[in-house]
Amino acid sequence: MYIVVVGGGKVGYYLAKELLEAGHELVILEKNAGRARQISDELGSIVLNRDGCEGKHLAEAGANRAAIVAAVTGDDEDNLVVCQMAKHHFDVPRTIARVNNPRNEDLFKHLGVDEIISPTRMVLASIEQDIPVHELLHLAQLKGGEMELVEAQITDNSPAVGRKPTDINLPEGSSLFLLLRGNSVAQVRSDTVFQAGDKVLAVASGEGESILRRELIGDGEPVGAAG
């Protein structure tokens, strides 16, 4: 697969390295001459010392035959412009942008960037996982955001303690499916009895979420970062 990587910072460099090892064909566009030289010393002549935001440089890099253009500079505005140029000027089937300000994610999607990677969001999600928040933890969006994959932490005060899934009044369209207890992982069965300390993975729709939270975690005020 032919891939154009724009931005030869840490992300671009390691990305290129991994992709090369996986056998892909690629070029990196890096506008800083010193940095470009440094990368070609390490990885060989796969670097073009050019500004990837300019149409003619993307053309020179062969963007018109690229399967993917990945814009991974540290500047959101540059990453957006690269993806928009790639998409609309070179018909690149898949554009990927690094987004540093998580607030920009929606705008990027709206403007047609195919895939958005937000390191800030990832670190944030990871930190949130470590906070004992008595809330549903959002793990992933399904069906374009209609459904959410969530994790519920069952505590001593949860109404679900000592109950089976069949005793729980589940909202429509939701499903409990995986039980994480200690180091073991098991499917939630109709005879599973929930204990404090369990984590339950569930799928819920937007409006079903609050019911699911009440049934599994309880009505207590959520505590955590804000509390």
Place this chain on the structure above:
Amino acid sequence: MRAVIVGCGRVGAGLAERLAREGHDVTVIDTNTEAFTRLEPDFPGQAIRADGTDEDVLRRLGTDKADWFFALTEGDNRNAFAAQMANESFGVKNVVAKINDPVRAEAYTMLGLATICRTRLLVDALARNVGLDPDPGASGVRQAERHHDHVAEVAATAADAATDKADR
């Protein structure tokens, strides 16, 4: 009318002065306070030191209520980005981005942004000055050729074309 101007360079400051003197409500934003020395000491508008590509900043400054938005920093990409944010996220109707690279300016005109390209303006003015034919696309602000809603359409067409390419 209410105007938000991102970038207080010569162009941004000049426009801010003119609009404010005409009685319009003007907010000019720059990341560098030095830039505001380009404004007259009695500048009747607001000069705010902030990042004009930050959605939170633009919201705080009431961009959603702006009638005009001008992205006039020295960076083409910053301008394209801020202008699209004003247009898409804040619904400002009259948005102009200064994009000095003619190729990018052309591309963004096709993507629904009104643009002004200094390079093309100057080249045309100088060429005409020595008797060459005028470049019809160079004059003033180029209005958007497509509304932004068509962007998705363009993307879909591009995706189709790419599938065709892959099929071949």
